[in-house]
Amino acid sequence: MCLAVPVKIVEINKEGATNGSPAGATGEVAGVRREVNTGFLKDLKIGDYVLLHAGFAIQKVDTTEAKKTLKIWEEIEEDAKE
Amino acid sequence: MKYIDEYSDSKAVAFLLGKISELSLKIGRKVRIMEVCGTHTMNIGRSGLRKTLPENLKLLSGPGCPVCVTPPEYLSATMGLLEGGAIITTFGDMTKIPDSRGRKLSEYPETKVKFLYSPADALKIAKENPAKEIVFLGVGFETTAPLIAAVIERAKKEKINNFSCFSSHKVMPPALKALADDRQSRVDGFLLPGHVSVVIGRKGYEGLDIRGAIAGFEPTDILRGVKELLEQITGDEKKIVNCYKRAVREKGNSAMREILYKVFKPADARWRGMGNIPGSGLAIKDEYARWDTVEKFNLSLSAEPEPEGCRCGEVLKGRCIPPDCSLFQKSCTPQNPVGPCMVSSEGACNAYFRYEVAHDEE
Ligand code: SF4
Numbered sequence: 001m002c003l004a005v006p007v008k009i010v011e012i013n014k015e016g017a018t019n020g021s022p023a024g025a026t027g028e029v030a031g032v033r034r035e036v037n038t039g040f041l042k043d044l045k046i047g048d049y050v051l052l053h054a055g056f057a058i059q060k061v062d063t064t065e066a067k068k069t070l071k072i073w074e075e076i077e078e079d080a081k082e
Numbered sequence: 083m084k085y086i087d088e089y090s091d092s093k094a095v096a097f098l099l100g101k102i103s104e105l106s107l108k109i110g111r112k113v114r115i116m117e118v119c120g121t122h123t124m125n126i127g128r129s130g131l132r133k134t135l136p137e138n139l140k141l142l143s144g145p146g147c148p149v150c151v152t153p154p155e156y157l158s159a160t161m162g163l164l165e166g167g168a169i170i171t172t173f174g175d176m177t178k179i180p181d182s183r184g185r186k187l188s189e190y191p192e193t194k195v196k197f198l199y200s201p202a203d204a205l206k207i208a209k210e211n212p213a214k215e216i217v218f219l220g221v222g223f224e225t226t227a228p229l230i231a232a233v234i235e236r237a238k239k240e241k242i243n244n245f246s247c248f249s250s251h252k253v254m255p256p257a258l259k260a261l262a263d264d265r266q267s268r269v270d271g272f273l274l275p276g277h278v279s280v281v282i283g284r285k286g287y288e289g290l291d292i293r294g295a296i297a298g299f300e301p302t303d304i305l306r307g308v309k310e311l312l313e314q315i316t317g318d319e320k321k322i323v324n325c326y327k328r329a330v331r332e333k334g335n336s337a338m339r340e341i342l343y344k345v346f347k348p349a350d351a352r353w354r355g356m357g358n359i360p361g362s363g364l365a366i367k368d369e370y371a372r373w374d375t376v377e378k379f380n381l382s383l384s385a386e387p388e389p390e391g392c393r394c395g396e397v398l399k400g401r402c403i404p405p406d407c408s409l410f411q412k413s414c415t416p417q418n419p420v421g422p423c424m425v426s427s428e429g430a431c432n433a434y435f436r437y438e439v440a441h442d443e444e
Contacts, residue, residue, distance in 0.1 A: 001148045001174045001428060002225040002277040003121050004329075037202060039232060040337045051280065051329055054173060055200025056229045058338065059280045059329050066328040 004053035005029055006061050007036065009046055027052060098305035099134055105312035106136040113139045114268055115311055116400050118258065119275035120147030120428025121299055127437030129301045139308075142267075142400035143430035145257055146275050148222045149175045150398060150422040150429045151353040154386040156250050157181040163217050163248070163379060164194060171196045171204040172219040175426040180419065182386050201226075201233045208237070208245040217375050220249040224281040227251040227364055228338035231345035234366065234373045248375035249366055252351055254278050255290060256362035262292045267400045271311035273297045273304065276326045281342075283334025287322045298326040345370055352385060354422060355395020392421035397430050404434040411435060 007027035025044060027036040029052070037056045038044050049061035106113060117123055123143045126132055132141055145151050158181050164170050170187060177187040177195060187195045196207060201218060208216040220230050230247055237245045254275060261267050271293035279286065279296045287294055293314045297307030307325045314321065324330050342364075351363025366374035375381065388395060392414070393407040404410050404423070414420040416432055423429035 001121075001222055001426075002119060002146075002275060004225070004277050004280070035200075037200070037232075040228065040335060040341075042337075051277070053225055053277065054229055055202060056232075058225065058277070059331075059335055062328050062331075068327075 002053070004051040004058055006049045007034060007052045007057075009036065009044055009048045009050060012044065012046060025057070027057075094302045095305060098302060098309055101309050102139070102305065102312060103136050105309065105316055106139045108316055109138070109312065111138065113270050113312065113315065114142055114400065115139065115271050115273060115308060116142045116144045116261070116267075116269045117273040117304070118144035118146040118254070119273070119278070120150070120426065120430075121277070122273055122275070122297070122304060123147070123430050123433045124428050125299050125301070126304060127433035129304075130437065131301060131304060132438060135308075139312075141273075141308075142269070142403065143397060143433070144261065144272070144400060145353060145356060145398040146223070146254070146278075147398075147423070147426050147428040147430070148226070148252065149179065149426040150394065151252065151356070152176070152179075152221050152250050152422070153352045153354050153383075154182050154388065155352075155383045156248075158183075158386060159381050159383055160187065160217075160219060160248065161185055162381075163215075163375070164190060166379075168215040168217045169194055169196060169207065169211060170217050170219065171198050171207060172221075173198045173201070174221060175428075176219050176221060178419070178425045179422050180389075182389075201230050202236075205233060205237060205240075205242055205245060208242050212244060214244060215378075216245045218245070218247045220247045220251050222251055223275070223278050224253055224286075224338075224342070225275075225277040227253075227346060228281065228342040231341045234345050234370055235341060237373050238370060243372060246373050246375040246378045247366065248381075249346070249364060250351070251346065251364035252353065252362055253348070253364060254282070255287060256359050257353065257356070258287070258290055258292060258294075260356065260359050260362075261399060262290065264399055264401075269400055270315060271295070273307045273311070274322070276303070276329060279324070279326065279330045279334065281334050281338045284322055284324045284330065284332050286334055290322070291320065292322070293320050294322040296322070296324045296326050296330050298329065353398075355388065355398045389420050394421040394423040394431070397423050404431040405439060407431070411439065 011026035050057035295307035295310040346364035349365035423431040
């Protein structure tokens with residue numbers, strides 16, 4: 001139930017999302033658009049990835065960290081080839 | 083899907099499994115690692131990881147399925163509210179658990195029990211049904227409780243007085259302490275719940291004398307966490323390491339904790355199968371009593387017994403695995419669940435039924 005998935009912010013809604021968050025946004029995951037309540041995060045921009053849990057953005061995905069982890073996988077692959 | 087698919091890469095999985103085998107061999111004895119979170123249990127099952135691990139390494143499911151640890155008396159009280167005319171709103175698998183008299187919320191019409199995508203939708207329903215009482219079933223951990231807190235705060239601000247929350251929210255660290263102290267569970271290390279950690283941060287586990295790895299939910303994330311724990315065992319260390327840095331910050335999300343503790347206060351709570359754990363629950367503060375179902379309807383809950391023969395309690399504590407229960411796959415199946423661990427898609431018995439054991443497809 002603590003499930004959260006990364007969604008990409010595609011729209012910042014000045015009016016607020018219809019679920020009443022003070023600053024709402026629209027996110028997209030696998031081509032599906034979803035309302036994102038952004039009340040718990042500051043300074044969101046279009047193009048950011050956030051973790052969406054039950055309609056609320058609970059954290060920004062740190063893309064530098066994500067890339068770092070992915071880079072480790074690349075190294076692992078290199079390692080595995082040897 | 084960006085930031086998902088990359089983490090299930092098969093070569094990386096093979097590499098990590100190799101490392102895990104080496105480490106397990108080195109340790110030699112049986113190693114017991116508990117995946118605390120229900121989403122971990124489900125993903126471990128779905129990806130088939132459990133079967134690929136070395137013989138002496140056991141992954142045990144823990145109490146991190148909120149629906150599974152909600153005590154039976156909570157369900158009976160919910161049925162009472164429903165029969166008293168309230169509209170019940172919920173998410174998760176709460177609607178499918180039989181109460182002590184065999185009744186399920188899913189048997190009631192859609193006008194009386196409503197399934198929500200987001201807890202914020204409960205307020206919409208409250209506005210649309212001004213003559214009705216709308217009760218939200220507040221079940222979940224630190225990840226979810228701040229969302230509900232924000233909704234309660236909004237109900238107060240907008241004076242939506244026909245809405246209330248029936249809180250059975252729980253927090254993780256006291257339960258981890260109880261498990262670490264449980265001699266029969268014999269857990270060597272914990273895979274810590276990634277999305278609870280988003281809120282409480284690595285710091286949220288400080289003071290616990292456990293081996294822990296905060297892990298994400300893709301196969302490589304899970305294996306990386308396992309590898310970290312095995313390394314701690316071989317190095318004779320005990321610490322909490324964050325292996326999910328793309329989502330979990332050292333101090334978590336303070337905005338979420340702020341609203342959480344504005345609306346809720348720590349309380350003792352009864353966990354299904356684990357009994358009362360001091361300080362492990364979240365009760366609604368007096369300032370918000372008007373939106374607290376327990377206060378509003380003057381509910382008093384007294385402990386009810388678990389279904390006969392059900393070993394959910396032991397499963398949740400890692401003392402046994404689902405196939406050890408004599409009802410598993412016999413009288414207890416996802417179609418006809420006896421205990422909550424078989425109901426919830428994140429429950430250990432359900433995950434074992436679907437992914438870990440062979441059976442004739444119906
Ligand atoms: S198999 Fe069914 S009865 Fe047995 S522990 Fe799991 S939920 Fe309970």
